[in-house]
Amino acid sequence: MGQSNLFIALLTLSCTLFLFSNSVFAQLKPNYYANICPNVENIVRGVVQQKVRQTFVTIPGTLRLFFHDCFVQGCDASVIIASTANNTAEKDNPDNLSLAGDGFDTVIKAKAAVDAVPSCQNKVSCADILALATRDVVVQAGGPSYTVELGRLDGLSSTAASVNGKLPQPTFNLDQLTSLFAKNGLTRTDMIALSGAHTLGFSHCNKFSNRIYNFSPKNPVDPTLNKTYAIQLQQMCPKDVDPRIAINMDPTTPNTFDNVYYQNLQQGKGLFTSDEVLFTDRRSRPIVNLWASNSAAFRSAFVTAITKLGRVGVKTGSNGNIRRNCAVFN
Structure with a gap:
């Protein structure tokens, strides 16, 4: 009798855990408000x-x-x-x-x-x-x-x-980015797709100033930065710049959600280290190259990633x- 009760208890617990683990996805649905607030x-x-x-x-x-x-x-x-x-x-x-x-x-x-x-x-x-x-x-x-x-x-x-x-921090490398996204159930591909949101918006100069002034003793400017772009960044963000000044993250089409972000990475125009590393690291470069040339593939991957997010x-x-x-x- 004791063993039977224990079996029933364990079965109940396993079912409860299964239901709990699936309850979030069961609860989320596109028509959730259809009968509550349809508009x-x-x-x-x-x-x-x-x-x-x-x-x-x-x-x-x-x-x-x-x-x-x-x-x-x-x-x-x-x-x-x-x-x-x-x-x-x-x-x-x-x-x-x-x-x-x-x-x-x-x-x-x-x-x-x-x-x-x-x-x-x-x-x-x-x-x-x-x-x-x-x-x-x-x-x-x-x-x-x-x-x-x-x-x-x-x-x-x-x-x-x-x-x-x-x-994620602007100085992160590929392993740090991959690890942080994995903790949230997101793959490296999801991470690269969500990074594409940097095709919009802006950043304050202090978030990347190390790349244009004091990257390393040997190279004050990050050598992965496009040289012309680095000079432009220095002009927009002088050393004594007002901390409230912000610049576009996508220097080409800053007001359009598109795949130009990945084309910028190919040209050394990723604003953050965490952007440019997606191209400089051989493990992620193939995806950058694919999405730089295939807008539809990027858009599809972005929808998948932001839905998972x-x-x-x-x-x-x-x-x-x-x-x-x-x-x-x-």
Whole structure:
């Protein structure tokens, strides 16, 4: 009898673990809000389009916000939480201080527009709104449209300390990048595809100044940098530059979601070490070369990668809720 009870208990436990491991993917589905807030995608898209008309920064700002959110405690909108006297939140970690305010503003305005519809009020998570807005800004920049899986809950925790070691750094090599993405269930191919988001947006000079002034005692300028490009960077970012100055990450087509990022890498025009290493490392170079010449292949890989990114650390059940205010816990 004791053995029988033990067997039943173990069977129940294994089934529970199986169900738990699959519950996140079961919960995420494109039509999650079909009977709750059927017009949610159109509402969010309208807000995004209006924001983009006001400022282009909305596009890279929102895309980067999604990535920074998902890599720290999962895609749960915890990066949007504002710090309080008792808690320094994720957004105030040094790695997040350069996140553009327009990304946050897009989600907050979209949430307000969704909640203005009585049947939708307090029914749609900030995490899902961010995921939808991310797809919409990619489309606004000329990138691929794709189906967004929905059903995330908003996280219950946001601390600056939780960000440490979770985000890729501009000095990372291929092994460091691959390892960090693998921790989030993403392959090297996914990593190279998501790096293609650097075809949009900007960077502050201090993030790459070491490459143009003090790379090494022998080579003050990183020898993998295109020489003409290095001179341009020095002109735009002199040694005593205002730290608020930012430059485009893609010097060729900075406002268009395209595969020119990979063509730039072939020419030594990757802004960060972590960009250029995708071409200089022989293990990743074939993919860079493929996507530099095949836009459709890149767009397809990007959709696969950002869909997988949207599944990272999704909160379900009692692990999350739907915030009334995206910047404040309920």
